[in-house]
Amino acid sequence: MGLIVDRRDQHFVLFEMLGIQELFQTEKYKEFSQETFEMLLEMAQKISEEEVLPRYMEGDREGAKFVDGAVQAPRCFHDLQKIMVEGGWFTMSAPVEAGGQGLPYIIEKAVQEHYIFNMAYFMYSGGGVGAAQLIEKYGTEDQKNKYMLKMFSCEWCGTMVLTEPEAGSDVGALTTKAVRQPDGSFRIYGSKIFISGGDHDLVTNIIHPVLARIEGDPSGTAGISIFLVPKYLVNDDGSLGRRNDYSIMGVEHKMGLKGNATCAMSFGDNGECYAELLGEERQGMKIMFNMMNEERINMGLQGTGTASVAYLHALNYAKERVQGKGLRDMGNPDAASVPIIKHADVRRMLLWMKSHVEGMRALVYLCAYAIDRKNSFEGEEAEKWHGIMELLVPITKAFCTDMGFRVTEQAIQCYGGYGFCQDYPVEQFMRDLKIGSIYEGTNGIQSLDLVGRKLGQRKGKDFMNFLGEMNATITRYRDVPSLSGIAKEVQNAVNLLGEMGMYFVRCGKEGKFMVPIGNAYPFLMLMGTVSMAWLLFWQAGIADEKLGAIYREKGIDTSDGKQVRNFLKEHREAAFYHGKLFGAEYYISHVLPEIDARAKAIRSENLAFMNIVDEGFASV
Ligand SMILES: Cc1cc2nc3c(=O)[nH]c(=O)nc-3n(C[C@H](O)[C@H](O)[C@H](O)COP(=O)(O)OP(=O)(O)OC[C@H]3O[C@@H](n4cnc5c(N)ncnc54)[C@H](O)[C@@H]3O)c2cc1C
Incomplete structure (x- = not known):
């Protein structure tokens, strides 16, 4: 039995329920076939079970380390990075011209469901690809050549730098400042916190999209611009130049995602933090929001993928763990004990988990597929599904992270006392998933988005x-x-x-x-x-x-x-x-x-x- 994703259920949702085969009729995806997708999913399952899952607890125990002002990612992530990058696992839906595979978004999500539970690892390169997509959409040709290609290929990574000590949910309150330079570049001054993968040694360069306000621009979200801040400046010939003027002030000690470095960063302490504007001035929030739907679907996927791995572990355990007599033998101390899956309360927990995992998978995939429908079809149908996707995104994000968390908690319950101990991974599934309801806009903010806007x-x-x-x-x-x-x-x-x-x-x-x-x-x-x-x-x-x-x-x-x-x-x-x-x-x-x-x-x-x-x- 697979321990991460029920492949049969994936097949069911993709091909029997949503009927994503209709994509093969479109100009954009006519080169693909169901067999290609099935093969990919099979490979994703294999790599995840053989490479990602075995390093899951190790990455947590070692954690990201802050040494001499720099971050060391867990050792086991280094060889995993090599395997995942060589396999092209981060560039599924990236455009072919950018070195990607141009796959539909829904397939990328289905593939990622296999390894997203290891979010501590996934966020390093996943964040880089997200940042590359921003450059693909809003960058100049020069920025695309200089940064984007290496980010899509995962030779370099990227982040998303929004949060400040006094500007969390209220991004508009940020105080990080950008000062215009005569050559058209900017200098950045300010402090940011909670930046995932803000520094690490998995790659040679990191490109940070940073939200800041150009001197003199209005307060609130309307005055925010977005800048590219490379860790190492990039010379015209593509080689790396000087180390940019920002420092890593520390790494958070967290309850979960311990393998991922959540960094506090200080920009421009020496007045030399080089930055390039991305897109137009004062369009920072609009640009960020353009990526938001996909990021929030990713969070729904994190909730679902982690719930899935937790459920399948609990199911496996329930079949193996022998404890207590069957109902009919309650009064007979000599009767053989039964696996706990035979007990009504355990069956109730398992079916509660199964129905949640499978419903959430369908919800996330439906949302992701709406993006492909919008991109590959035209007219009213495309518009309708885009609207439904917009409506469902806050639900996908908040419902799947919160209910996914509760599934992980039930998985611990199925393990009994062993679930509470670190010998098994279920307690880590729960610790790692808690953040899902907090980042990318807290679930409270998602509900206001649903009720107030959507x-x-x-x-x-x-x-x-x-x-x-x-x-x-x-x-x-x-x-x-x-x-x-x-x-x-x-x-x-x-x-x-x-x-x-x-x-x-x-x-x-x-x-x-x-x-x-x-x-x-x-x-x-x-x-x-x-x-x-x-x-x-x-x-x-x-x-x-x-x-x-x-x-x-x-x-x-x-x-x-x-x-x-x-x-x-x-x-x-x-x-x-x-x-x-x-x-x-x-x-x-x-x-x-x-x-x-x-x-x-x-x-x-x-x-x-x-x-x-x-x-x-x-x-x-
Ligand atoms: C592990 C981790 C990784 C992160 N990664 C990144 C990253 O890569 N990049 C980045 O920029 N940030 C990142 N963050 C920051 C994250 O996005 C913020 O923590 C989040 O947006 C919440 O902000 P806050 O922590 O300041 O909480 P606050 O905004 O102070 O919120 C506290 C509580 O008040 C509620 N609340 C706040 N305002 C309102 C309101 N108007 N109405 C109703 N309720 C409200 C919230 O819902 C929450 O329950 C990360 C955080 C963590 C812990």
Whole structure:
């Protein structure tokens, strides 16, 4: 059994559910085929299981070290870097002209799902490719030749330098200054914190995109520009010049991602920090935001990928760990003990994890695929999917990081006391994933984005389109006898989501702004839960058809429970579809009802958290 990603489920989402084969009909991707993608995913699984997973705990134990003002990445990341870069694993969707493979974005995400759980490692070169994409889009020809090509090839890395001690969520409050030079370059002055991969020794140069304000420009986000600040200046012939004037002030000691250096950086202590403007002046936030959707989908992928590896480890453990008697032998001390997967409570935890992982995978892939649809199709369909993607990005980011974290916590629970110890990797999965709800815009900020901007974008058309998609799926499968029960539940949930959207609009009109603002996070989780139920129901519809076809072909009498069970033990494909049906049934029956409680709480319009005075939180 694979321990990182269920490849069969990946195949299901990509080809049986989303039908990404339609991309091969487009001009952009006509050279590719399903076989190429399957082969890539198989290779990704192999490399991840053989190279990435074995170095996971080692990287954590060694950690990134700060020695004499510079960072040393964990030793085991050095040879991993060689393997991953040679294999081209970071340049999947980079353009062919830039040395990439020009693959669809959805395939890049599916490949990355195999190793993104090792985010401490992944962020070094992954960040570099993200920064290269910025240059590809906004850089001059000179910047592309000088920096971008080497960043795409991972010969150099890159970062994203936004955060300052007093400017975290509120990026507009930043004070880092850029001073114009007669030759058109700039000098940077200021301090930044929490910069992932801010320094390390995996590559010879690091290019930092830095947000700063040009002297005299307005305060707030409108006055922010973005600059390229290389660690070593690059000479005209491509060789490395002087070390730029910034220093690494220290590396954070964190609860997770210990192998990645989270740096405090000081720019321009000697007045010589060279920087080049990227794009136009005062367009820094717009440029950054252009990358935001993809970055936030990546965070959703981190949540899903880590949840997946945690779930599969817990499942594997539950099959091996023998403890306690089976229900029927409870009173018999001499009966043989059973693997814990036989216990009802463990089965409940496993199915809770499975349904979450598979729903989140579908959500992240759907979002990623919407980007490919936008890029390769034209007209209303492309526009519709772009709108739905924009709407779903904050949910994908926040829901998948928060629920992914809870999956890792449940995985620890399945291991019992061993899960709490460092002999197994599950405690690290949880530690490493916690950051997902904090960086790339905290999950609180994501919910404000959803409620404050996305719900009403294009006069609510995207929200309506999304509801329309969900209703269409329900219509497709609601008359299937075995699905009609859960179809009703999903229909009620979609109706409730629509009502809550309208309710927030009414609150706004009636001046009750604090109801949607204060309940933005519960609403995001409600919408995430409904989206998951929809996706799992959609999967159940496909699974039901396919399982029925297998039963018919093999002459299985479905009224004979024993025959069905025996058949499923032997027939992996049938067992897969059978598992899909039960995953959906579980989620819709046991998890989806939580939305009623959330809706009730929101509609109570109780604003205790606003009405309580600050001093009332504690009397000390
Ligand atoms: C390991 C790690 C890696 C990181 N990597 C990078 C990186 O590579 N580059 C980079 O630039 N930054 C990076 N960051 C910084 C990260 O993006 C910030 O920590 C994050 O944006 C939150 O900012 P903050 O820590 O200042 O928290 P704050 O902004 O102080 O937020 C604290 C709390 O208040 C809430 N809050 C704040 N404002 C509001 C509001 N208006 N409404 C509602 N709630 C609000 C937040 O949601 C949060 O719960 C990293 C951080 C860590 C820990």
